[in-house]
Amino acid sequence: MNTTATLSRIFAGIQPELDQVDALFQERATSGLAILNSASMHALASPGKRLRTALTLLAGKLNHYDFGKLLQLSVAFEMVHLATLIHDDIIDEAATRRGNPTVNALWGDKIAILLGDYYLAKTSGLIAEIENPRIDHLFADTVATVCEGTIMEMMTSGRADLTVETYFEKIKNKTACLIAACSKGGAILSDATDEQVEFLHSYGLNLGIAFQIIDDILDYTEDQSTIGKPAGNDLRQGMVTLPLIFALQEASQNGHQQQVQALLNSDEHNEKDILEVVDWVTHGYGVDLSLQEAHNYANKAREALYHFPASSDRDVLDELIDFVISRRR
Amino acid sequence: MNTTATLSRIFAGIQPELDQVDALFQERATSGLAILNSASMHALASPGKRLRTALTLLAGKLNHYDFGKLLQLSVAFEMVHLATLIHDDIIDEAATRRGNPTVNALWGDKIAILLGDYYLAKTSGLIAEIENPRIDHLFADTVATVCEGTIMEMMTSGRADLTVETYFEKIKNKTACLIAACSKGGAILSDATDEQVEFLHSYGLNLGIAFQIIDDILDYTEDQSTIGKPAGNDLRQGMVTLPLIFALQEASQNGHQQQVQALLNSDEHNEKDILEVVDWVTHGYGVDLSLQEAHNYANKAREALYHFPASSDRDVLDELIDFVISRRR
Numbered sequence: 001m002n003t004t005a006t007l008s009r010i011f012a013g014i015q016p017e018l019d020q021v022d023a024l025f026q027e028r029a030t031s032g033l034a035i036l037n038s039a040s041m042h043a044l045a046s047p048g049k050r051l052r053t054a055l056t057l058l059a060g061k062l063n064h065y066d067f068g069k070l071l072q073l074s075v076a077f078e079m080v081h082l083a084t085l086i087h088d089d090i091i092d093e094a095a096t097r098r099g100n101p102t103v104n105a106l107w108g109d110k111i112a113i114l115l116g117d118y119y120l121a122k123t124s125g126l127i128a129e130i131e132n133p134r135i136d137h138l139f140a141d142t143v144a145t146v147c148e149g150t151i152m153e154m155m156t157s158g159r160a161d162l163t164v165e166t167y168f169e170k171i172k173n174k175t176a177c178l179i180a181a182c183s184k185g186g187a188i189l190s191d192a193t194d195e196q197v198e199f200l201h202s203y204g205l206n207l208g209i210a211f212q213i214i215d216d217i218l219d220y221t222e223d224q225s226t227i228g229k230p231a232g233n234d235l236r237q238g239m240v241t242l243p244l245i246f247a248l249q250e251a252s253q254n255g256h257q258q259q260v261q262a263l264l265n266s267d268e269h270n271e272k273d274i275l276e277v278v279d280w281v282t283h284g285y286g287v288d289l290s291l292q293e294a295h296n297y298a299n300k301a302r303e304a305l306y307h308f309p310a311s312s313d314r315d316v317l318d319e320l321i322d323f324v325i326s327r328r329r
Numbered sequence: 330m331n332t333t334a335t336l337s338r339i340f341a342g343i344q345p346e347l348d349q350v351d352a353l354f355q356e357r358a359t360s361g362l363a364i365l366n367s368a369s370m371h372a373l374a375s376p377g378k379r380l381r382t383a384l385t386l387l388a389g390k391l392n393h394y395d396f397g398k399l400l401q402l403s404v405a406f407e408m409v410h411l412a413t414l415i416h417d418d419i420i421d422e423a424a425t426r427r428g429n430p431t432v433n434a435l436w437g438d439k440i441a442i443l444l445g446d447y448y449l450a451k452t453s454g455l456i457a458e459i460e461n462p463r464i465d466h467l468f469a470d471t472v473a474t475v476c477e478g479t480i481m482e483m484m485t486s487g488r489a490d491l492t493v494e495t496y497f498e499k500i501k502n503k504t505a506c507l508i509a510a511c512s513k514g515g516a517i518l519s520d521a522t523d524e525q526v527e528f529l530h531s532y533g534l535n536l537g538i539a540f541q542i543i544d545d546i547l548d549y550t551e552d553q554s555t556i557g558k559p560a561g562n563d564l565r566q567g568m569v570t571l572p573l574i575f576a577l578q579e580a581s582q583n584g585h586q587q588q589v590q591a592l593l594n595s596d597e598h599n600e601k602d603i604l605e606v607v608d609w610v611t612h613g614y615g616v617d618l619s620l621q622e623a624h625n626y627a628n629k630a631r632e633a634l635y636h637f638p639a640s641s642d643r644d645v646l647d648e649l650i651d652f653v654i655s656r657r658r
Contacts (some may be wrong), residue, residue, distance in 0.1 A: 031473075031477065032477075033477055033480055033481065033484075035480060035484060036477075036480060087442055087443070087446060090438075090442060091439045091442060091443070094368055108421075109419075109438070110420045110438055111480070111483070112474050112503075112550075113416055113419060113445075114416070114420070114444060114479055114480050114483070115367065116442075116446070116476070117416060117449070117472070117476045118473060118480070119446070119477040120446070120449050120450075120472070121449075121472035121473035121475075121476055122473055124456075124465075124468060124469035124472060125466070125469035125470065127465070127469075128462065128469050129466075131462050131465075132459065133460050134614060136453075136456070136457035136460075136465065137454070137458075139453060139457075140450055140451075140453035140454035140456075140457050141454065142448035143446070143449070143450035143453060144360075144447060144451055144454065146450075147360075147443055147446045147447040147450055148362055148365075148447070150441050150443055151362055151364060151365060151440070151447070152362065154439060154443070155362075155364060155441070183501065184430075188523045216410075226585075245398045312624035321478060
């Protein structure tokens with residue numbers, strides 16, 4: 001079963017709400033300018049965008065469920081995610097995302113910059129409508145942190161000596177922070193106690209970290225037929241991720257690190273060298289140790305979740321942890 | 330007297346407040362990431378950034394002056410302006426702004442995209458602190474409109490058949506909208522009546538339109554020694570502005586329009602052709618008619634202002650109109 005089908009099954013119970021989020025998203029993402037609409041429609045076609053929506057809604061449902069406000073917040077977080085994807089694709093010079101051409105590939109970097117900005121502005125509008133000061137701050141802090149994470153990723157790109165600590169700081173800021181904001185925001189809007197808000201923040205943060213580690217593992221273990229790009233793509237882009245960091249720690253460090261650093265420094269990638277490193281990371285302890293870390297964070301997410309009484313909504317959030325760990329792309 | 334010196338003289342009465350805005354701006358524009366600080370410091374050195382600050386403060390002073398809130402709003406509007414400048418410079422592929430290297434020229438497009446995003450996020454944080462729903466909406470609507478204006482500018486770039494109506498829609502959205510938001514926002518935060526808020530919005534909007542028309546005139550009439558770039562720079566960039574539109578209307582349209590369109594279509598600019606069009610726009614009615622339009626909008630700004638009783642603060646806003654009209658760059 002592919003990712004989209006699996007998520008649809010997990011989210012079957014909140015399908016009507018998810019459809020309403022989609023409808024509001026489409027309404028808000030369009031404008032009087034034809035080019036914007038065209039680019040928005042394209043971006044909307046991207047799969048996998050329901051994770052953040054579902055988290056926001058489900059975190060609310062664990063408490064006092066106010067669908068009107070959660071609807072606006074869900075759309076806001078999907079939209080800010082979309083804005084960051086559009087700008088990320090410019091920065092990564094990506095021509096495709098999940099097999100579809102990126103906004104920058106279709107319309108150029110300039111339109112892509114403005115489209116990302118426009119979505120950030122539209123997100124601010126949605127946040128303003130919610131009229132909740134804690135949500136205002138959560139949104140602003142989250143976007144600033146995501147930017148810092150992305151800058152950190154750029155600054156550490158191409159460095160074979162990236163530490164485990166810096167890797168975790170980077171993925172917390174760049175990826176997990178927004179996922180945590182979804183579950184935290186859902187809780188804030190549902191009159192959860194401060195303690196419950198913190199538990200749901202912890203759930204989202206740890207789930208998000210596990211999500212990114214798995215993403216980084218899949219980059220080594222899955223091939224073109226599954227994910228639309230060859231294994232080792234992060235390495236090709238100069239991104240040093242957890243499986244490689246662990247593999248370097250395992251190996252007689254200096255020799256391997258120099259080999260990897262030489263590969264990262266070279267402009268002309270030798271595919272044979274890349275695939276050699278991929279093979280070496282995949283079949284050594286790099287992937288195993290990373291998977292172990294992902295499980296650790298998944299357990300922390302589950303621990304936070306189990307502070308809430310059992311319910312069908314808690315079950316869905318629980319299932320989501322298993323999905324994040326066991327997913328293919 | 331140069332622009333900075335003239336503005337300093339006009340704003341002498343609010344100098345201590347302006348200094349406090351600068352201090353808060355510097356505090357908020359920095360972060361734990363060294364590259365961000367370095368880029369921020371660079372952007373802060375840009376002159377002319379006090380116009381928006383002063384407008385926000387003075388609009389507040391016409392009513393019930395609450396400096397604490399106005400301080401945050403002033404910083405927010407300067408910061409959102411800075412974010413748009415940074416992204417604009419990427420889009421225009423500009424290497425310098427007012428004689429200084431741009432952020433994209435110094436650190437590359439990628440850092441510049443992220444720095445702009447970071448400032449937008451920081452602005453959201455400042456707006457959140459103000460905790461005023463009308464300001465939340467004003468901010469979100471303003472940023473969305475500025476993005477739409479910039480996209481419109483891109484889409485109409487290189488078109489010799491740009492109409493006067495489209496030109497005005499573009500400059501209202503891209504430039505005047507933010508200036509209007511400053512004076513309107515200052516009024517909102519100072520418990521002005523709805524009518525007073527609208528008068529100050531009208532003042533800012535019309536001042537902003539006059540400001541941009543004059544900017545577009547100066548591009549034809551001032552030379553490298555004054556503005557750090559040769560006359561006709563907009564034309565070189567494919568930007569069709571009011572002086573050219575009027576000049577084309579004046580001339581036996583078809584012949585000239587085709588000449589200009591051919592010039593805009595050509596990748597390799599022939600400096601002789603450019604300077605010929607500059608000369609023709611400058612010495613025909615193009616500049617005169619544009620100046621007349623700028624005066625019309627200046628008068629509308631003054632009309633809106635004169636609904637407020639005479640005061641030294643109103644005098645400053647009045648003087649600002651004259652400055653905008655008579656300024657060199």
